[in-house]
Amino acid sequence: MPIAVDIDVMLARRKMSVGELASRVGITPANLAVLKNGRAKAVRFTTLAALCEVLECQPGDLLRWEPGNADDTADAEADADAEVDADEAVRGGGRA
Secondary structure, eight states, X not given: OOEEEOHHHHHHHHTOOHXXXXXXXXXXXXXXXXXXXXXXXXXXXXXXXXXXXXXXXXXHHHEEEOOOOHHXXXXXXXXXXXXXXXXXXXXXXXXX
């Protein structure tokens, strides 16, 4: 995936453990590990804001874009199109 997660870097700079961060942010250590290890497909803005508040940083300190291969980009675009279709269906205007 072309989005890299640098939570480890900020944890090291703040001398904070994963468990402490998870506790202070209000998420489980397992969910933080999924995010930290780059396996998450999405992150809520409220979670990102809480991470930034606790770590005293900006979103760009935690997330960065890295060019990936074309297959990753195509998969991400297809996922985004499916989400838009589903959202439109919920509102009654879509085809999903």
